[in-house]
Amino acid sequence: MYSRICSAAGFTYPAVLAMVVIIGIASTSAQKSWTTIVKREKEKELLFRGDQFCKAIESYYRASEDKKKGNYPPSFDDLLKDSRFPAVKRHLRKVYIDPMTGSNDWGMIYTPDRRIKGVFSKGQGEPLKKNGFSVRYSHFNDKVQYSEWKFVYTPVK
Structure with missing residues (x-):
């Protein structure tokens, strides 16, 4: 009877050790997929916020056509x-924070007379999304950094 108890007692430690290794591997893979999910959400938010700036610049530009054309x-x-x-007009509700940098310090794209015609993120990460953008932002295809995603309003002539 004593020999059977001793042989069974040595089994617990390797079993617990194997469980710890399995849990560690599972949590590492969960962390990688969670990081990917968060990055995708930040990309979606960058596309939304950049588009809001672009639409606000377009609204400002179009509202000025009866005053000075093309401001x-x-x-x-x-x-x-x-x-x-x-009556005061609001083209943008608020200055959005850049989701890639966590600040409201956006890169600016200026006209020759120092007026804002677009924005871009100063984030240097590589985008997960490489293609499949809307027609308006098809020039984002195959870009290798977020800072290359330029949200610019160009009026149609």
């Missing part, structure tokens, strides 16, 4: 509160 906004403040008209 781009001089700053984000003018997108938030356009006081060129008797």
Whole structure:
């Protein structure tokens, strides 16, 4: 009877050790997929926020056609509160935070007279999404950094 108890007692330690290894491997793979999910969500948010800036610049530009043709906004403040008209017009609800950097310090694309015609993220990561963009942003295909995703309003002539 004593020999049977001793031989069974040595089995517990390797079994627990194997379980710890299996749990470690499973948590590592879960971490990798969680990181991918978070990165995809940040990319979707970057596309949404960049598009909001682009639409706000377009709205500002079109609203100025009856004043001076083709004015781009001089700053984000003018997108938030356009006081060129008797009633204040808001082209953008708020200055969005760049989801890739966590700050509202966006890269700016200026016209020759220093007016904003577009924005881009200063994030240097490599995008997961490489193609399948909407027609408006088809130039994002095959870009290797988020900073290459330029959200620019170009008026149709």
